[in-house]
Amino acid sequence: METTQELQHYLADIQKWEKDQKGLWFWEKLGRIPFKILDKLTPKFVQEKIALFIDELVSYIQTGGKYLVSQESMLRHIQKQTLHNVASLEDIQQMPLRDMVELSEKLQKSRANLATVQGASTGFGGIFTLAIDIPVILGIALKTLQEIALIHGYDPNEKQERIFIVKCIQFASSDIVGKEQILNELTKSFENPTASENMMSQLKGWQEVFYTYRDNFGMKKLFQMIPIAGMIFGAIINKSMIEDIAEAGMMLYRKRRVLERLQEKSL
Numbered sequence: 001m002e003t004t005q006e007l008q009h010y011l012a013d014i015q016k017w018e019k020d021q022k023g024l025w026f027w028e029k030l031g032r033i034p035f036k037i038l039d040k041l042t043p044k045f046v047q048e049k050i051a052l053f054i055d056e057l058v059s060y061i062q063t064g065g066k067y068l069v070s071q072e073s074m075l076r077h078i079q080k081q082t083l084h085n086v087a088s089l090e091d092i093q094q095m096p097l098r099d100m101v102e103l104s105e106k107l108q109k110s111r112a113n114l115a116t117v118q119g120a121s122t123g124f125g126g127i128f129t130l131a132i133d134i135p136v137i138l139g140i141a142l143k144t145l146q147e148i149a150l151i152h153g154y155d156p157n158e159k160q161e162r163i164f165i166v167k168c169i170q171f172a173s174s175d176i177v178g179k180e181q182i183l184n185e186l187t188k189s190f191e192n193p194t195a196s197e198n199m200m201s202q203l204k205g206w207q208e209v210f211y212t213y214r215d216n217f218g219m220k221k222l223f224q225m226i227p228i229a230g231m232i233f234g235a236i237i238n239k240s241m242i243e244d245i246a247e248a249g250m251m252l253y254r255k256r257r258v259l260e261r262l263q264e265k266s267l
Helices: 004-020 026-031 035-041 044-063 071-082 089-093 097-123 127-151 159-173 176-191 193-202 206-224 229-266
Strands: none
Touching: 004 097, 004 229, 044 127, 044 159, 071 089, 071 097, 071 127, 089 127, 097 127, 097 229, 127 159, 127 229, 159 176, 159 229, 176 229
């Protein structure tokens, strides 16, 4: 186990990352255009796919559905990569944080590469293949976050963890105000575990999540509608999305693990 000083160092890095989230990159600024303009520019069938995207998130929170990953295969992967004797989540919870960090970073790179290839392939056909891209990128995002949860010793089969995962996706797609609000909500749940029971109501209905994703896909996905050139935009956009989502999951799950270990040392 890490010393209190080492844990505080991890926590300081996470807090620095949280402060860095106050800025918006070029792509994020492009994505945030008025909804009325989006309504005129975005074809109806693409809007329907985005709405289906949100329905899939609802289904995922309720049951996990087709998006649940295999815990057993992930345990085998972690054991192979770290050489630790890992037979359960309890074993993972005892792993050094440096192993969790290393595994998460490798996973982020692997999933970002996958999203790059997928975005390029679906971007090739422009508007005709964009509808395929939206549900696939959701699957990659959910799988990535579930695997990050398992790497840190949390069970994505539990409903509260699935809500937390959707919060990570929402955080990665939100503007400055949205990120700050989500961080405040999650901080409360870190400090008081019983507060996580109210996290579902904190989503404030699925209209908020829908607008977040409409905003996030925005202009970025419109660029992907251009045939042939959509390959380049698709590759860049999807790679960036998965990197951001994975980073949010890595940092937020790492924070939970660090705070829990600091609490254990204080007892």
